[in-house]
Amino acid sequence: MKRLAILGSTGSIGVNTLNVARHLKDEVCIEALAAKSNIDLLEQQVKEFKPKIIAVFDSEKALELQRRLPKSTILTGMDGLNAVASYPSANLVISAMTGTLGLIPTMKALESRKNVGLANKEALVSGGSLVMSLAESNGCKIIPIDSEHSALFQCLKGEEPKTVHRLILTASGGPFRNYTAEQLSQITVDCALRHPTWSMGPKVTIDSSTLMNKGLEVIEAYWLFGIPIEKIEVVVHPQSLIHSIVEFVDGSMLAQMSEPSMIVPIQYAITYPERRKGIHPYYDFLKNPLIQFFPPDVNKFPCLQLAYDAIRTGGSLPCYMNAANEVLVNRFIARQFSWQEIPIRLEKLMTRHQTKKISSLEDVLAVDEIARQEAIL
Ligand SMILES: NC(=O)c1ccc[n+]([C@@H]2O[C@H](COP(=O)([O-])OP(=O)(O)OC[C@H]3O[C@@H](n4cnc5c(N)ncnc54)[C@H](OP(=O)(O)O)[C@@H]3O)[C@@H](O)[C@H]2O)c1
Numbered sequence: 001m002k003r004l005a006i007l008g009s010t011g012s013i014g015v016n017t018l019n020v021a022r023h024l025k026d027e028v029c030i031e032a033l034a035a036k037s038n039i040d041l042l043e044q045q046v047k048e049f050k051p052k053i054i055a056v057f058d059s060e061k062a063l064e065l066q067r068r069l070p071k072s073t074i075l076t077g078m079d080g081l082n083a084v085a086s087y088p089s090a091n092l093v094i095s096a097m098t099g100t101l102g103l104i105p106t107m108k109a110l111e112s113r114k115n116v117g118l119a120n121k122e123a124l125v126s127g128g129s130l131v132m133s134l135a136e137s138n139g140c141k142i143i144p145i146d147s148e149h150s151a152l153f154q155c156l157k158g159e160e161p162k163t164v165h166r167l168i169l170t171a172s173g174g175p176f177r178n179y180t181a182e183q184l185s186q187i188t189v190d191c192a193l194r195h196p197t198w199s200m201g202p203k204v205t206i207d208s209s210t211l212m213n214k215g216l217e218v219i220e221a222y223w224l225f226g227i228p229i230e231k232i233e234v235v236v237h238p239q240s241l242i243h244s245i246v247e248f249v250d251g252s253m254l255a256q257m258s259e260p261s262m263i264v265p266i267q268y269a270i271t272y273p274e275r276r277k278g279i280h281p282y283y284d285f286l287k288n289p290l291i292q293f294f295p296p297d298v299n300k301f302p303c304l305q306l307a308y309d310a311i312r313t314g315g316s317l318p319c320y321m322n323a324a325n326e327v328l329v330n331r332f333i334a335r336q337f338s339w340q341e342i343p344i345r346l347e348k349l350m351t352r353h354q355t356k357k358i359s360s361l362e363d364v365l366a367v368d369e370i371a372r373q374e375a376i377l
Pocket residue numbers: 007008009010011012013014034035036037038039057081096097098099101119120121122145146147198199200201202203204262
């Protein structure tokens with residue numbers, strides 16, 4: 001039986017995780033749920049899945065939910081998230097909160113020797129070395145949920161890392177792939193929030209439009225698979241059918257394909273190392289016979305290059321970049337500046353940052369805080 005604790009159950013990944021749990025109800029149960037403040041949806045989830053504990057990060061909302069559900073155990077704040085992440089009977093923690101804050105309960109889950117289904121890419125970008133070494137020393141598996149990393153994870157199963165020539169992450173290219181310079185200067189928040197192939201939360205949708213999402217994924221792949229950064233490439237594949245490719249030294253390539261739906265990688269993370277019948281109808285190749293590849297344009301989308309620069313420099317820079325980007329994306333959504341200013345402001349901030357060594361969770365949180373203070377100005 002897979003007994004899940006879900007961090008971020010009310011988000012896009014969280015809701016799809018519960019869809020999979022409903023589909024596999026004879027072998028998946030829900031032990032613990034956590035969200036930030038969306039107690040209306042959380043209340044429905046609690047009534048349907050009957051978790052043993054619930055965490056609501058926002059303390060007033062936690063009190064309100066406790067009033068609505070007097071018999072439930074409802075915790076709040078970081079202690080609440082950590083309690084969900086380390087709930088004794090859970091054997092798989094789905095890390096699906098947005099933002100770097102998700103690093104804290106993810107580390108708590110690993111400290112408690114839980115396997116983790118990881119969607120929260122910010123945790124690996126900010127604290128990749130800490131997360132991976134804790135997972136290794138505690139014998140925990142990190143099973144990626146991001147579709148590209150799930151694809152790579154599936155293609156690498158049973159293969160020797162030294163036989164890998166390249167990891168090729170595919171990118172849809174986002175909604176502005178074919179925009180001219182003139183069109184890029186007129187992008188509005190509403191059109192940046194409309195992704196052509198994936199339905200996701202607002203932060204990751206904006207990151208997809210700037211290609212920062214792909215940059216974060218490059219860093220995520222670097223930590224997850226221990227492959228040198230020179231061997232991790234990105235190719236634009238607008239149909240989003242091939243989720244990523246591993247090329248081996250003999251020239252053979254393995255690619256993983258499926259409908260562009262997060263249900264597939266979420267279900268794989270839950271049933272791993274086994275497979276179960278999926279939710280979607282099987283794919284009809286004739287429905288979409290076109291599969292294309294293009295190089296990413298880092299002049300139009302400089303965020304991808306900034307992410308490569310950050311991981312090549314290493315130390316605190318990826319953590320700094322990730323937090324500064326998060327603030328800038330929120331400021332763009334709040335209509336404080338244009339879409340094109342996101343990479344311009346980010347590059348300026350990164351250039352000023354004095355990179356230091358990261359050795360602890362406290363180091364990560366300190367750099368994260370500095371980045372947030374500097375990016376808000
Ligand atoms: N969506 C995708 O297709 C996709 C694909 C690959 C990877 N990812 C990654 O998965 C993560 C989640 O993405 P998403 O699209 O599901 O985001 P989302 O729809 O915005 O949902 C975010 C979830 O995190 C919760 N949350 C945020 N801050 C929290 C806090 N301080 N304490 C507790 N819960 C908190 C939210 O709770 P409330 O609802 O109460 O605010 C919500 O449940 C991100 O790291 C993203 O990069 C997403």
